Amino acid sequence: xxxHEYQAKEILARFGVPVPEGAVAETPEQIREIAEKLxxxxxxxxxVHAGGRGKGGGIKFCKDVGEAVDKGxxxxxxxxxxxxxxxxxxxxxxxxxxxxLDIGHEYYLSVLxxxxxxKITIMAxxxxxxxxEKVAAETPEKIxxxxxxxxxxxxxxxxxxIGFGLGFDAKQxxxxxxxxxxxIRCFEECDASLVEINPLVTTPEGEIVxxxxxVNLDDSALFRHKxxxxxxxxxxxxxxxxxxxxxxxxxxxxxxxxGCMVNGAGLAMSTMDIIDLAGSRPANFLDVGGGANKESVxxxxxxxxxxxxxxxxxxxxxxxxxxxDRVAEGIIAAAKEVKIEVPLxxxxxxxxxxxxxxxxxxxxxxxIVAEKLDEAARKVVDAVKGGGK
Amino acid sequence: xxxxxxxxxxxxxQGMTGSEGTFHTRQxxxxxxxxxxxxxxxxxxxxxxxxxxxxxxSEAMAKTGANASAIFVPAAFAADAALEAIDAGIxxxxxxxxxxxxxxxxxxxxxxxxxxxxxxxxxxxPGIITPGRCKIxxxxxxxxKPGTVGVLSRSGxxxxxxxxxxxxxxxxxxxxxxxxxxPIIGSPFTSLLPDFxxxxxxxAVVLIGEIGGSAEEEAAAxxxxxxxxxxxxxxxxxxxxxxxxxxxxxxxxSGGKGTAAEKKAALRAAGITVVDSPADIGVTVARLLGxx
Numbered sequence: 001x002x003x004h005e006y007q008a009k010e011i012l013a014r015f016g017v018p019v020p021e022g023a024v025a026e027t028p029e030q031i032r033e034i035a036e037k038l039x040x041x042x043x044x045x046x047x048v049h050a051g052g053r054g055k056g057g058g059i060k061f062c063k064d065v066g067e068a069v070d071k072g073x074x075x076x077x078x079x080x081x082x083x084x085x086x087x088x089x090x091x092x093x094x095x096x097x098x099x100x101l102d103i104g105h106e107y108y109l110s111v112l113x114x115x116x117x118x119k120i121t122i123m124a125x126x127x128x129x130x131x132x133e134k135v136a137a138e139t140p141e142k143i144x145x146x147x148x149x150x151x152x153x154x155x156x157x158x159x160x161x162i163g164f165g166l167g168f169d170a171k172q173x174x175x176x177x178x179x180x181x182x183x184i185r186c187f188e189e190c191d192a193s194l195v196e197i198n199p200l201v202t203t204p205e206g207e208i209v210x211x212x213x214x215v216n217l218d219d220s221a222l223f224r225h226k227x228x229x230x231x232x233x234x235x236x237x238x239x240x241x242x243x244x245x246x247x248x249x250x251x252x253x254x255x256x257x258x259g260c261m262v263n264g265a266g267l268a269m270s271t272m273d274i275i276d277l278a279g280s281r282p283a284n285f286l287d288v289g290g291g292a293n294k295e296s297v298x299x300x301x302x303x304x305x306x307x308x309x310x311x312x313x314x315x316x317x318x319x320x321x322x323x324x325d326r327v328a329e330g331i332i333a334a335a336k337e338v339k340i341e342v343p344l345x346x347x348x349x350x351x352x353x354x355x356x357x358x359x360x361x362x363x364x365x366x367x368i369v370a371e372k373l374d375e376a377a378r379k380v381v382d383a384v385k386g387g388g389k
Numbered sequence: 390x391x392x393x394x395x396x397x398x399x400x401x402x403q404g405m406t407g408s409e410g411t412f413h414t415r416q417x418x419x420x421x422x423x424x425x426x427x428x429x430x431x432x433x434x435x436x437x438x439x440x441x442x443x444x445x446x447s448e449a450m451a452k453t454g455a456n457a458s459a460i461f462v463p464a465a466f467a468a469d470a471a472l473e474a475i476d477a478g479i480x481x482x483x484x485x486x487x488x489x490x491x492x493x494x495x496x497x498x499x500x501x502x503x504x505x506x507x508x509x510x511x512x513x514x515p516g517i518i519t520p521g522r523c524k525i526x527x528x529x530x531x532x533x534k535p536g537t538v539g540v541l542s543r544s545g546x547x548x549x550x551x552x553x554x555x556x557x558x559x560x561x562x563x564x565x566x567x568x569x570x571x572p573i574i575g576s577p578f579t580s581l582l583p584d585f586x587x588x589x590x591x592x593a594v595v596l597i598g599e600i601g602g603s604a605e606e607e608a609a610a611x612x613x614x615x616x617x618x619x620x621x622x623x624x625x626x627x628x629x630x631x632x633x634x635x636x637x638x639x640x641x642x643s644g645g646k647g648t649a650a651e652k653k654a655a656l657r658a659a660g661i662t663v664v665d666s667p668a669d670i671g672v673t674v675a676r677l678l679g680x681x
Contacts, residue, residue, distance in 0.1 A: 113491055113492075113495060113572070113573070115572040115573055115602055116603075118494065118495045118498035118499055118573045119495065119499070120495070150495065150496065150499045151499075151503075188492060191490050191491075191492050193491060218490055218491050218492065220464065220488045220489060220490045220491065221490035221491070221492065221493075223464075223465060224465070224490075252630075254628075254630065262546075263546055264544065264545045264546030264547060265544065265545075265570060265599075266542070266543065266544025266545060266546065266547035266548070266570070266597070266599055266625050267544065267545075267546040267547040267549075267550055267625075269547075269599060269600070269625040269626040269628075269629055270547050270550070270623075270625045270667035271667075272626075272628045272629070273625060273626070273627045273628050273649075273665075273666075273667065274666055274667055274668060275628075276627065276628045277665060277666050281628070282628060285629070318546045318549045318550050318553070319529070320515070320527065320528055320529040320545075320546065320549055321527055321529075349550075349553060350529055350532060350549060350553070351529055351531070372668065373550065373667060373668040374666060374668035374669075377668075
C-alpha cells in the first residue's frame with residue numbers, strides 16, 4: 001500500500017527523522033492558515049500517489065502567503081499529469097504546505113529488503129533528487145549499499161560507514177547515524193516494503209533534512225497495523241480495483257478488450273499472455289483466488305462487465321481445490337443477475353470439469369465452451385474480432 | 390527415485406486441526422502420503438482424522454519419526470510455526486500459507502540459513518508431489534501421473550495447467566514443486582535444479598517462472614554451467630504492466646528489471662528451450678524427449 005508524502009513524513013517524524021515543518025491542506029483557506037503559521041517562503045506540493053509531481057507542475061515555490069494561496073489554489077483540483085500517472089492524470093485533492101528550505105546538496109537514501117539475501121538493505125547515493133534506477137544503471141559505483149545483519153540489528157557503524165561515504169562531516173554523521181536508525185526502526189515496526197528519502201538534503205547550515213519521502217507498506221502485514229491501514233486513500237486507486245478488493249478479488253484494469261476471469265495469479269498472467277499471442281489484448285487481470293464460489297464469480301462478472309472496453313470474456317479455471325462445478329454454478333447464477341451482452345468463452349479444467357460442462361450445457365446459456373487453453377484464447381479472440389458470435 | 394519426498398517420507402502437519410489442515414490432511418492421505426502426526430499447540434494428546442496430535446514439532450518428530458512438515462497455519466502465525474520447525478531441525482518444511490508479512494519471512498529465511506539442517510519450500514505455494522508416492526501440499530493429485538519429467542514453478546494453478554498438459558500427452562512426472570510466489574522463499578530454482586540433475590528418474594525439467602526478481606536469470610546461469618538434462622521454460626507475465634503487483638508479491642517489475650522479455654532472453658542465451666505460449670509446454674517437452 002502506498003501513502004501520501006505528508007503521511008510518510010508524519011510517520012518518519014515519529015521515528016526521529018527530520019522533515020520540513022508543514023501541514024496538509026484541502027482548501028485555499030487552510031493553505032493560508034498553514035502558510036501564515038509557517039511564515040516566510042513555502043513549498044506547495046500536490047499530494048497524489050505518483051512520482052514526477054514537480055515536472056507536471058504539481059510542486060511550486062511560493063515566496064509569501066499570498067503566492068501560496070494563489071498557486072496552491074490552482075494546484076488543488078487540478079488534474080496532474082506526470083510520467084507515472086499516465087495520460088489521464090490524477091485529480092489533486094490535497095496539497096502539502098511546507099517551509100521552503102535553502103538546499104546545499106541533494107542525496108538519495110532508502111531502506112528496503114534485498115530479496116536475494118532476505119536482509120534489510122540500505123541504499124544511499126551522493127547523487128540524489130534523480131531517479132535512483134537511472135543512477136544504478138549508469139553509474140552503479142555511486143551507490144553505497146549496506147546490509148543490516150538480522151542477528152545484530154542496526155548498529156551505528158553502519159550509519160557511519162554510509163555517512164562518511166556520502167562525505168558528511170563528523171557532526172553530520174552523528175545526526176545521520178541517528179536518523180538512519182530511525183528509518184530502519186520505522187521500516188521494521190511499520191512493516192514497510194520501502195522507506196525512501198529522495199532527496200535527502202543538507203541545508204547551508206549543514207542540517208540534514210528529508211525533503212521528500214516515500215513509505216510503501218507491506219499489504220500482507222496491514223492486519224497488524226490498523227492505524228496505518230487507515231491511511232489508505234481510495235481516491236488514488238482505480239474504483240473497480242477498490243470494489244474488487246472488497247470482495248477479495250484481485251483485479252487490475254488494463255487497456256485491452258478481452259475480460260479475463262481466472263483462478264491463480266500465474267495462470268491469470270498466462271491467460272493474458274495467450275490472449276495477446278492470439279491477437280487481442282487483455283482488458284484486465286482478475287484472480288478469483290482459491291475460494292472461487294457462486295458469490296465471488298457473480299461479483300467478478302459484475303466488475304468485469306462494468307468496464308465498457310470489454311468486448312468478450314474468457315473464463316479460465318483450473319480446478320484444484322476450487323471445484324469446477326461450483327464455478328459453473330456461479331456462472332449460471334451470475335448470468336441471471338448480471339446481463340452478459342458480450343460473447344463468453346468458458347474453459348473449465350481439473351476437478352469436476354466434466355460435471356461443470358454438463359451443467360453449463362443444460363443451463364441453456366449462450367456461451368462458447370473450450371477445452372484447451374490455446375483453443376479458449378483463439379475462440380475469445382475470434383469473438384472479439386467478429387464482434388459477436 | 391524422485392527428489393525431496395518419496396514413499397518413505399513421514400509427514401507432520403502443523404495446523405492439522407484447523408479447517409484447511411483437516412481438509413488437506415485428508416487429501417494428502419488419499420494421495421498416498423504417510424501423515425504420521427499433527428501439531429497444534431495446546432491440543433497435544435488428541436487424535437484427529439485418526440492421526441495423533443502433539444504440542445510441538447520436536448515432540449512429533451521424537452515420537453513418530455516425522456521427517457517432513459507441512460504448514461497450514463494462518464499468515465499471522467505461520468512464521469512462528471516455520472521457525473519452530475527449523476528449530477526442531479526437521480529436514481523438509483513445506484510452507485503453504487499465503488500472505489505472510491515480508492519482515493516475518495526475513496526472520497524465517499535467515500534462521501533457515503543459520504540452522505543448515507532444514508530445507509524449505511514456499512511460502513505461498515502449492516507444495517510438492519511425487520506422483521503416486523507422496524504429496525505434501527494442496528495440488529490436485531488426480532491430474533498427475535508417475536514418470537520422468539520434473540516440474541519447478543513459481544506459480545500454483547499454472548503448474549497444474551503444465552502438469553495436465555504433460556499427463557494428457559502421456560508424460561508422467563518425477564516430482565513437481567511449486568516454489569512459491571513471494572519475494573522471499575525457502576528454495577529458489579537454483580537450489581532445486583541440482584536435485585533434478587542428480588535424480589536418475591528425472592529426464593527433463595519444466596521451469597515455470599514469472600515476472601519480478603532475478604530467479605530465472607540465476608536459474609539460466611546455473612543450467613548453462615551444470616545441467617545436462619533438457620529444460621523447457623515458460624515465463625508468465627509478458628503482458629503485465631510495469632510496477633503493478635499481479636497477485637504474487639514477487640511479481641512486480643520495477644526499475645526495468647525482471648520483465649518477461651529479459652528473463653526469456655537470459656534463458657534462451659543459456660541454451661534453454663523457452664515457449665512463448667503456456668499452451669505449448671507439454672508438446673515441447675514431448676518433442677525434446679523424442680516421444681511425440
